[in-house]
Amino acid sequence: xxxxxxxxxxxxxxxETRLHIIRxxxxxxxxxxxxxSIAERAEVSPSNVSFHLKELERxxxxxxxxxxxxxxxxxxxxxxxGLIRFLMEDCCGGNAEICAPAAAVAACCAPATKEELQ
Amino acid sequence: xxxxxxxxxxxxxxxETRLHIIRxxxxxxxxxxxxxSIAERAEVSPSNVSFHLKELERxxxxxxxxxxxxxxxxxxxxxxxGLIRFLMEDCCGGNAEICAPAAAVAACCAPATKEELQ
DNA sequence: TCAACGATTCAAGGATTATTGAAATATGGA
DNA sequence: TCCATATTTCAATAATCCTTGAATCGTTGA
Numbered sequence: 526x527x528x529x530x531x532x533x534x535x536x537x538x539x540x541e542t543r544l545h546i547i548r549x550x551x552x553x554x555x556x557x558x559x560x561x562s563i564a565e566r567a568e569v570s571p572s573n574v575s576f577h578l579k580e581l582e583r584x585x586x587x588x589x590x591x592x593x594x595x596x597x598x599x600x601x602x603x604x605x606x607g608l609i610r611f612l613m614e615d616c617c618g619g620n621a622e623i624c625a626p627a628a629a630v631a632a633c634c635a636p637a638t639k640e641e642l643q
Numbered sequence: 644x645x646x647x648x649x650x651x652x653x654x655x656x657x658x659e660t661r662l663h664i665i666r667x668x669x670x671x672x673x674x675x676x677x678x679x680s681i682a683e684r685a686e687v688s689p690s691n692v693s694f695h696l697k698e699l700e701r702x703x704x705x706x707x708x709x710x711x712x713x714x715x716x717x718x719x720x721x722x723x724x725g726l727i728r729f730l731m732e733d734c735c736g737g738n739a740e741i742c743a744p745a746a747a748v749a750a751c752c753a754p755a756t757k758e759e760l761q
Numbered sequence: 762t763c764a765a766c767g768a769t770t771c772a773a774g775g776a777t778t779a780t781t782g783a784a785a786t787a788t789g790g791a
Numbered sequence: 792t793c794c795a796t797a798t799t800t801c802a803a804t805a806a807t808c809c810t811t812g813a814a815t816c817g818t819t820g821a
Contacts, residue, residue, distance in 0.1 A: 528659075528662070531656075531662075532656075532657055532658070532659060532662065533657075535653045535654075535656040535657035535662075536653075536654075536657035536778095538649075538650075538653040538734070539650055539651075539653035539654035539657050540650070540778090540779085541646075541650060542779095544646070544649075544650060544653075544734065547734060548733075548734055548736070551734070551735050551736050551738060551741070552736060559797080559798095560797075560798060560799090561796090561797060561798075564798095569780095570780080570781075570782085571797080571798065571799085572780085572781075572782075572783095572798085572799075572800080572801095573779080573780060573781080574798095575798065575799055575800080576778095576779075576780080576799095577779090578799095579799090580778090591787090591788090593788070593789070593797090594787080594788050594789065594796060594797045594798080595788095595796095595797060595798080596797075596798060596799090602738070602740045602741045605730075605734075605735055605741045606740070606741045606742065606743060606744040606745065607744065608730065609727060609730050609731060609735075609741070609742070609744065609745040610744045610745055610747075610748055612723075612726065612727050612730065613727060613745060613748045613749070614748055615666075616656070616662065616665060616666055616669070616723075617669050617723055617727075618666070618669050618670060619748065619751065620669060620720070622720045622724070623669070623720045623723045623724045623727070624724065624727070624748065624749050625724060626724040626725065626727065626728045627724065627727040627728055627731060627745055627748075627749055628746070628749030628750075629728075630728055630731045630732055630737065630742065630745075631731070631742050631745055631746030631749045632746070633737065654808095658808090658809085660809095677767080677768090678767075678768055678769090679766095679767060679768075682768095687810095688810080688811075688812085689767080689768065689769085690768090690769075690770080690771095690810085690811075690812075690813095691809080691810060691811080692768095693768065693769050693770080694769095694770095694808095694809075694810080695809090696769095697769085698808095709768095709817085709818090711767095711818070711819075712766060712767050712768080712817080712818050712819065713766095713767060713768080713818095714767080714768060714769090
């Protein structure tokens with residue numbers, strides 16, 4: 526994730542509807558969600574959700590794939606992880622004071638990485 | 644850090660000049676930098692830097708404090724850490740797949756938090 | 762008090778982004 | 792083929808954001 530991508534990602538996440546969409550897609554995992562379901566649960570019009578989905582895709586945070594009549598959108602976990610990493614490393618310079626709370630979260634949710642601490 | 648603050652912070656970081664300013668302020672630490680120095684190093688006009696500094700302050704990412712004729716801006720480490728935490732917890736749901744790369748960074752830059760893993 | 766310095770505020774403009782509803786596209790089934 | 796479904800695209804409008812330069816404000820030292 527370079528600065529260009531990070532700027533786009535921050536812009537994409539700075540809008541309420543889009544942040545809501547990302548959260549839903551993260552929760553729904555690899556199965557993703559159809560555009561219509563997203564629109565329904567986010568309570569926005571089809572054309573409006575399409576606009577925001579395009580924006581999220583342009584930022585690399587989600588991907589799409591047609592499944593019969595529906596278009597399924599899926600969160601790009603790699604990009605989201607990359608953004609967190611960008612924020613910690615490139616933006617905050619790996620500063621311990623800033624990263625500490627993140628490390629605490631990481632300890633809780635990603636036990637697999639404990640090995641990397643040896 | 645609640646969603647309202649996170650949205651503002653994402654918006655603040657989605658602009659090249661502002662991202663540049665944050666990086667400089669993180670590096671300069673508690674000493675911070677005067678508005679004039681920031682403008683000079685970011686190569687933008689005084690009024691323009693003032694506009695962006697106000698935006699960053701509104702988002703809670705920096706604080707200001709007058710020092711004689713200068714106004715010194717300082718990065719708010721707590722807010723930056725809070726944003727990373729928001730991204731990991733609230734937005735990404737603590738999903739291990741997403742948080743893994745962050746945990747790897749945390750392992751390198753914040754050894755003090757190792758204790759929290761016991 | 763006055764001039765100079767460091768910075769902000771303001772108004773105007775240009776540029777980008779968001780919302781809306783109508784029209785167009787693609788797919789699947791009768 | 793024709794219709795219904797799922798979604799996108801388009802054009803128009805509204806809203807927000809960025810940039811610029813001139814004017815203003817607060818501080819310091821002569």
